[in-house]
Amino acid sequence: MKQLLNAITCNEPKRLIKPVFWNALANLSNLLPFLCLAYIVSQIYEYFVSGTLNRTSLWVSWGVMLACFVVTWIFENIACKLTYRDGFMASADGRIKLAEHIRRLPLGFLMSRNSGEIGNTVMNDFSRTESAMTHILPQIISGAIMAVIASVVLLIADWRMGLAMFAGFPIALLIMFGMRGLERRLDTQLSQTRVNQAGKLQEYLYGMRIIKSYNMQGDNFEKLKKACTDYRDACIKVEGGIGPLNLVAAAFLRSGLSLMTVVGVFLVTGGTLTVPDFALFLLVGTRVFDPLAVAIMNYSELMMCGMSGERICTLLDEPEMAGSGDAPNEHEIRFDHVSFGYGEKEVLHDVSARLEPGTMTAVVGPSGSGKSTMLRLIARFYDPTSGKVLFGGADEKDMEPEKLMKNISMVFQDVYLFQDTVANNIRYGKEDATQEEIENAARLANCYNFIMQMPEGFDTMIGEGGSTLSGGEKQRISIARAILKNAPVVLLDEATSSLDPENEAEIQQAISRLVQGRTVVVIAHRLKTVVGADGILVLDQGRIVEQGTHEQLLTQNGLYAKLWNLQTSTEGWKIN
Template sequence: MSMLRNITADNPRSLIKPVFFTTIANLVGLIPFVLLVEAVRLIFHPFIDPDTSLDTIQLWWVCGGLAVSIILLYVFEVPAYRAQFRDAYSAGVDGRSRLAEHLRKLPLGYLDKREPGEVAKMMTDDFTLLEHGISHVVPQIFGAAIMAVIAMTGLAFFDWRLALSLFAALPAAILLFLLTSSIQRKLGSQHMRSKNEAANRLQEYLNGIQVIKAYNLTGERFVRLERSFRELKRQSILLEGLLGPIVLSAIACVRAGLTMMVFVGVHLLLDGNLDVITFAAFLIIGTRIHDPLSTALAGYMQFRYLNQTGERVMQFLREPVMPGNQQPSSDHDIELKNVSFGYSDQPILSEVSVRIPAGSFTAFVGPSGSGKSTLLRLIARFYDPDKGTVRMGGEDLRAMDPEALLHKVSMVFQDVYLFQDTIAGNIRLGRIDATCEEIEEAARLACCHEFIQKYPDGYDTMLGEGGSTLSGGEKQRISIARAILKNAPIILLDEATASLDPENEAEVQKAIDRLVRGRTVIVVAHRLKTVQHADRIVVLDQGRIVEQGRHDELLSVNGVYARLWRRQETS
């Protein structure tokens, strides 16, 4: 049962209709062969009993039954086909959606530990394999197994000796698969690792194509990608080359049953213990039964491989989401108390304690790598601290529903990502039910209405992936419009103007000034001039708070902040 849960991404009910209709279709497929046996009996009966004549009327009825059976085959194959493919692709859609939803609820730290192409490959390639398993492999295996049991039971009523000999070699095929299961699993795991590595290296290659071109790392010089492709080729040949003979041997064992049945049947026939009609019936029906059995045995290897694919998906779905179901407080005071945090084994923050009153303007400044952006991510609960607590309104963020908490927070990042959608669609992410008028008003406040109107399609202009068709300043202003539309009481700004030219910086700063009015604002700033009027400036160095106060107070202390200020003034 666990294997079926893996293959269906924890939705084994999706197999009920495909297996049922496939089994019915397989059984209906036996009808022409049964009628053919009856036709043979009618034709040969006058030769066995010379006193009787050929029953042509009955033979015509059999021929009519064969014609009807063709229609029946079509009638039952259509729902089987629909059940297999419709349910398989529906399960794929549901599984991918569930995977994406689960991914959204995981802490960012989980994704930081994964290779860039791993999750994308899981959503596309792995679910394509599982769709194939639901539509083809599992229904074929179950349909063949059920049909074999029914056929053996039915044939045993005619002659148990022939029925037994027909399936006598099947246990040998099953035993062969059981004895080689560890080899199958090992080869499957190695092949999956090589596929993942190739996908990751390809994603890395695409992400870094500008660097690759700039440093001429193409062709033979960029060997990691080529090496991963060659390893995938080697593992694919190994998988097919070693498992192929096992499958063929198992199929040979099954088909040997037909040979054994012929041998036993001839022996019984010569001894006078079997009539020709029964023997002919077993010859005709036996060949029909062995075809789906052979297909099922060939699919069993795929079944084991798909099980390993499903295990990866299920392992991902079992990753614990960020806990919490409490609604955030209406009090937006934020307090970090003895907070320590690190990425993997690298410590970033150590024993950080600071209180941010509601409605205040607080800036985090300090040298690069001092943990400023990490603090913002902890406040937004992208991560939970390793030690200490982050509180809002006196309540620990870890007890709060992460999604409800994010309704309270708007973030503007230094590196803005815009989706491949219209400009209006990207702004509407701030509030999905926003009207066109509200979107335009947010754009005006963010100082981006004028440049949007210059495009022929205005707000309906399609953007390239990541907003590649816009300048850095234009992307930043659309991001601010999005935050204005969200109208959250807490604003987090992560060096929003650090990489802009003076003209764009002035426009973005004007938009930010409108965004932050009447809200709790927390800013990470590289340019100290942009935060010199903050209510409190918190200075970090090497993951610790070393100074905090207003601009004039920090200059008079003549510490880290004063040193950074003088350095920027003279540069």
């Protein structure tokens, strides 16, 4: 039970104390009117037996019943507020905590996981634990407390009736515990189909341009349709597999009420149980069964909520990137016998290189040679599997990733902009930037003019991912973001590889302003853009095969010279 509570509350079971306490008080106060009712029945019975009636005690009983209704309303009101407030706060705090944790995980871990799986954990699994904390756990625990107290009272009143009342409870418990394996299997299948459905829907929407342009609607829609029907079948399987067993367990539990009635009749007719005591069991016993029946019917849902909590805790337990030190003020970057791979496939093999501070180093080579991987290692999106990446002479593994990234600006080939204003997208480079600083960065990035032509200027909302802007516009806003950050190290990942000549000229000017006086590492397919680099590293199949300036590499007549000759020979290529 402790493990279940920890899973559902994300290791904060103390949040349940107040809601459970007030729900228990509400349930107990709700039981008192039935005790008063049993007393009233006993007085009426006494009247028919002896002809005397204590009207004062009856009025007191009625007054207590009325007071209990008022007190119950007060307790339930308090319990409701605490339950929902704490439950929703725990869920919101948990999502924020998990999102912050995910941000600190190695990029390699995130790339190896299905985005739909992580999204399912953040949204659906938290929704289920939220439901458990607001609708299931407080009611079950407080109901169980009330049932235990009432049961003790009834067992003291007459142990035979008490035993008869709970005769079916052990069988109900056995059925509930026997269902746990089935529940885990069904919930795992349900979670997998939910993740698959979300992934297929995302793929269908994101790939709509390709689907339409190649007339692939039917095939791709069938994949989405199958994912939806699989999820439907999994939901039906869960309800069809678990629901009947819950009903059987509840039936065994409630069978105690019938057995208690039979035993009570025999005891009353045998003279060993009074009619008022029998009435007490009938009236109070039904109130004991209600919360227990609710607990049994919600037990399976609670177990599945626990499995959702386990998935959340598993993701929270993923180790964050190590390191707590500051980044040095020096900005030399050095690869010391670095090897790295994605999974089992090694991409870089024993790479050693020194990138001087204040210089521009270009990394070139065929596709798949490991160029982008080198940049990702510098930015510490990953840690090398062997060797060291040194920043200012210190191992990056010893640095806190955020402190390292304060020294690095990156401009990617595929720019992602957030669904926010233009100003806020630029402000990601510096959260406390003034409007004047944002506009100056936009001017330096050659994007001020087209921003001012937008309907609301810098306050114009950008579509998700930058969908409302052209590739060149997105690229220039990302450069403005990097200029605003003003980091001493700049990493450029093929920032102009897929742009038209006009946009490329604009962006080259912006990049020239960005890199002034900084340590720059640039990946480029177009070798003409890096002719003036202070040094060029030539990668092939994960190894540095050549390095030097443009002129030095041409005289070596190696891979770089071959790539240069290929590009210059195809400059006049055209479609006939």
